[in-house]
Structure formats: structure tokens, C-alpha cells
Amino acid sequence: MPVIEITNLTKDYEIGFWRKRKVRALDGLSLSIDGGQIFGFLGANGAGKTTTLKLLMRLIFPTTGNAQILGHDIQDISMHQRIGYLPENPYFYDYLTAREFLDYSAQIFDLSSVVRKKRAADLLSRVKLDEKSWDTQLRKFSKGMLQRVGLAQSLVNDPEIVFLDEPMSGLDPVGRREVRDLIAALRDEGKTVFMCSHILSDIEVLCDQVAILKKGRLAQVGYLDELRRKTEDPNRMEIMATGTDANSLRKHLPNLEIARTPRGLRIEIGSENEIEDVLGALRQVGGKIISIQPVNQSLEKLFLD
Numbered sequence: 001m002p003v004i005e006i007t008n009l010t011k012d013y014e015i016g017f018w019r020k021r022k023v024r025a026l027d028g029l030s031l032s033i034d035g036g037q038i039f040g041f042l043g044a045n046g047a048g049k050t051t052t053l054k055l056l057m058r059l060i061f062p063t064t065g066n067a068q069i070l071g072h073d074i075q076d077i078s079m080h081q082r083i084g085y086l087p088e089n090p091y092f093y094d095y096l097t098a099r100e101f102l103d104y105s106a107q108i109f110d111l112s113s114v115v116r117k118k119r120a121a122d123l124l125s126r127v128k129l130d131e132k133s134w135d136t137q138l139r140k141f142s143k144g145m146l147q148r149v150g151l152a153q154s155l156v157n158d159p160e161i162v163f164l165d166e167p168m169s170g171l172d173p174v175g176r177r178e179v180r181d182l183i184a185a186l187r188d189e190g191k192t193v194f195m196c197s198h199i200l201s202d203i204e205v206l207c208d209q210v211a212i213l214k215k216g217r218l219a220q221v222g223y224l225d226e227l228r229r230k231t232e233d234p235n236r237m238e239i240m241a242t243g244t245d246a247n248s249l250r251k252h253l254p255n256l257e258i259a260r261t262p263r264g265l266r267i268e269i270g271s272e273n274e275i276e277d278v279l280g281a282l283r284q285v286g287g288k289i290i291s292i293q294p295v296n297q298s299l300e301k302l303f304l305d
Contacts, residue, residue, distance in 0.1 A: 001034065001035060002032045002033060002034055002035075003033060003034065003035040003069065003070055003160070003161055003192050004031065004032070004033040004039075004056075004067070004068070004069055004161070004192075004194065005031075005032055005033075005067060005068040006029055006030055006031040006032075006052075006056075006065075006067045007030050007065055007066055007067065008028050008029070008030055008064065008065040008066075009026060009028070009029040009030070009052070009055060009062055009064075009065035009066070009067055010024065010026055010027055010028055010029070010062060010063045010064045010065050011024070011025045011026040011048075011051050011055060011060065011062055011063050012024050012025070012063045013025055024216055025046075025048050025051045025216055026048040026051050026052060026055070026216045027048075027215075027216040027217045028065070028217070029048070029052060029065070029213075029216075029217075029218055030218070031211060031218070031221065033192070033194065033209070034192075035160075035161075035190075035192045036187065036190050036191070036192060037187065037192060037193075037207075037208040037209060038183060038184070038186075038187050038192075038193040038195060038206050038207045038208055039192070039193065039194050039195065039207060039208065039209050039210070039211070040195055040197065040203040040206070040207035040209070040210040040211070041194065041195065041196045041197075041210075041211055041213070042196075042197070042200070042203060042210055042211065042212045042213065043212060043213030043214065044214070046215075047213040047214060047215060047216065048213050048215075048216040049165075049196045049213060050088055050165055050196065051216075052213075053085075053087075053163055053165050053194075053196060055067070055074070056069065056074055056163065057085055057163065058074055058075070058077065069083060069161065070082055070083075070160060070161065081109060081157065082157075082159055082160045082161070083159045083160065083161045083162070083163065084153075084154035084155055084156070084157065084159035084161070084162040084163065085154055085162075085163045086150045086151055086153075086154040086162075086163070086164045086165060086167055087150075087165050088165040088166045088169065088196075090146065090147075090150040092138050092146065092149065092150075093138070094137065094138055094139035095137055095138075095139065096137065096138055097134065097135045097136055097137055097138070098124060098129060098133060098134050098135075098136065098138065098141075098149050098152075099120050099121075099124070099134045099135055101138060101149060101153065102116075102119070102120035102123060102124065102149075102152055102153060102156055103116045103117070103120055105153045105156045106119055106120065106156045106157070109156065109157040111156075111157075119156060120152075120156075121134075123152035123153075123155055123156060124149075124152055126152070126155075126182065127148040127149070127151050127152045127178075127179075127182065128148065128175075128178045129145065129148045129149065129152070133145065142170070143169070143170030144170040144171045144172060144175055146170070147167070147168075147169055147170045147171055147175075147179075148175070148179075151164075151167060151179065151182070155186075159191065160191060160192065161191065161192045161193075161194065162186060162191060162192070162193050162194070163194045164183070164193060164194070164195045164196065164197075165196045166196060166197055166198065167179055167183070167195060167197065168180075168197060168199050168202055176199070176202065180202060180205060180206060183195070183206055184206060187208075195207070204224065207224065208223065209221070209222060209223050209224070210222070210223075210224055210227070236268065236269070236270060236294065237268070237269050237272070237275075237292060237293065237294050238266055238267065238268050238269075238292075238293060238294075239266075239267040239268075239269060239275070239278050239289060239291070239292050240261075240263055240264050240265070240266055240267075240289070240290040240291045240292075241264055241265045241267060241278075241282055241287050241288065241289050241290060242263075242264035242265065242287065242288060242290055243282075243286055243287040243288050244265070244282065244285040244286055244287035245265075246258050246259070246260050246265055248285045249265060249267075249281055249282070249285055249287065252280075252281035252284055252285065253267070253277065253278065253281050256268065256269060256274070256277075256278070263290070264290055265287070275292065
């Protein structure tokens with residue numbers, strides 16, 4: 001069953017001083033997202049990703065259209081008891097410690113003192129924040145440390161759906177891996193994660209379905225494998241070769257794309273029939289084949305296309 005239903009959601013902003021004009025940040029977005037999955041929301045800067053999240057959180061209001069979360073209209077703020085949210089650039093009160101901030105966040109949900117204390121410790125451990133920092137004021141934290149605290153607060157009420165806007169922002173490679181593992185664990189617990197990210201490799205590893213926005217409009221939506229099948233050529237293959245240089249090989253294969261890589265020469269072909277041509281050319285210049293494999297379109301290529 002869909003846990004998020006977005007129907008024709010549109011947002012216009014007025015810009016200018018003397019001569020005001022409207023700019024459409026989001027244009028007729030419609031999405032239906034099933035529960036228990038990680039949903040990736042992609043788009044270039046200004047495509048409307050953060051605008052969509054702010055509309056769903058009722059931080060701003062739509063020009064037209066509507067949305068439902070967990071069967072409730074987004075105007076029904078009682079539904080917020082059941083969701084978590086991490087904004088792209090969170091701002092926390094500088095003079096609270098990490099433990100105090102989570103205790104404060106838990107108070108909003110009317111949790112008892114005993115539960116608040118235990119949940120703060122559990123979540124700070126879960127986001128891998130060093131225990132020595134739990135009682136340090138947030139103003140002394142790095143961006144990556146603040147991002148971990150933000151993730152912890154988005155889970156303080158044990159939400160059914162978690163909305164994450166750029167959750168990997170400010171994290172080093174180790175931190176990104178830890179947060180990826182945390183997000184994957186949320187899916188295993190039956191929670192739904194709605195995630196905006198510019199880090200395409202993280203979306204590719206984590207997400208069940210993706211939606212791509214372009215200039216406020218929905219360009220593509222679906223399971224990643226399905227989107228790839230729509231756009232990639234199943235006959236395309238790459239041959240990795242060594243033992244020769246690119247210029248010598250190009251004389252025999254003028255119509256093929258040949259590129260030098262750290263592993264050797266990469267030759268892209270459009271059909272199996274061209275394998276014999278490449279083999280013959282390599283024999284003439286003293287080269288040899290390392291591997292032959294189909295070309296799978298990356299999420300980055302799909303995104304750019």
C-alpha cells in the first residue's frame with residue numbers, strides 16, 4: 001500500500017521587487033510510494049527536491065495540488081508524530097550538548113524521562129558518534145558530527161517514515177558507509193526512507209526506486225533496473241585489452257571508441273559481430289584481451305541523459 005501519495009503538487013514563488021513575476025519551482029508532481037522501501041529522489045540544483053520535502057513537511061505551502069502521508073493529508077499535523085525529518089542544512093541550538101538536544105527532541109513527543117535517556121544513548125551509539133562527544137556543546141562539532149546528531153534526532157520518535165535531505169552531507173568515506181548501513185537497516189526494520197541525495201553512488205547502492213526531477217517536473221520514476229533497460233542498448237559491450245597502445249589499435253579500428261584506462265585499453269563495441277574485428281586487430285599489433293563484458297549504464301549516465 002502507498003504510504004506517500006503526491007498528486008499534481010505545484011509551487012510558485014514570486015520574485016522581484018517593483019515588477020514581480022512568478023517562478024515555478026515544482027510543476028505538477030505526482031508520485032505514489034509504497035512502504036518498506038528506500039526511495040531515492042534525484043535532481044540537479046534547483047530541480048525542486050528540497051521544495052518537495054518542505055511542502056510535505058508543511059514548512060511551505062503548495063500553490064496547487066495535495067499530498068498524503070500514511071493516509072493523512074499533509075495539513076493534518078498529528079501525522080508528524082509518526083515521521084522523522086532531517087533537513088539539508090539543519091540548525092541546532094549551539095549551547096546544547098548532543099545528549100541534551102536529543103532529550104529535548106524526545107520531549108516534543110511526550111516521552112518519559114527514562115525512555116528519553118535510554119533512547120538518546122541508543123541513537124547516539126547507532127549513528128556512531130564518539131561517546132566522548134555526547135556531552136560536548138554542538139557549537140564545537142564539525143559538520144559531519146552535526147549530521148550524525150541530525151540523523152539521530154530524525155529517529156527519536158521511532159518513525160514509520162524518515163525523510164532525509166542530503167543525509168551524507170559533510171561525512172567522510174567511513175561516515176558515509178556507516179550512514180548507508182544505518183539507512184539500509186531502517187528498511188530491514190520495515191520503515192520507509194524518502195531520501196534526497198546528490199551522491200549518485202549512494203542512491204545506486206541503497207535505493208529500491210528512484211525519481212528524477214528536471215526543472216521542477218518529473219522526468220523518470222521507477223525501479224533502477226527498469227529505468228536502465230529503457231535507455232541502455234543490451235548489445236553494447238566493452239573489451240579490455242593490453243599489450244599495445246591506443247594509436248596503433250585505432251589504425252585498424254577507426255570506427256570504434258578506444259580509450260586508455262589504468263587497467264589498459266577500453267574498446268566499446270555495439271554488437272557481438274565486432275568481437276572478431278577487435279581480435280584480429282589485436283593480433284596484428286601484438287595486443288591481448290583481458291575481459292569482455294556487457295556495458296551496464298550507471299546511475300550517473302542515466303541521470304545526465
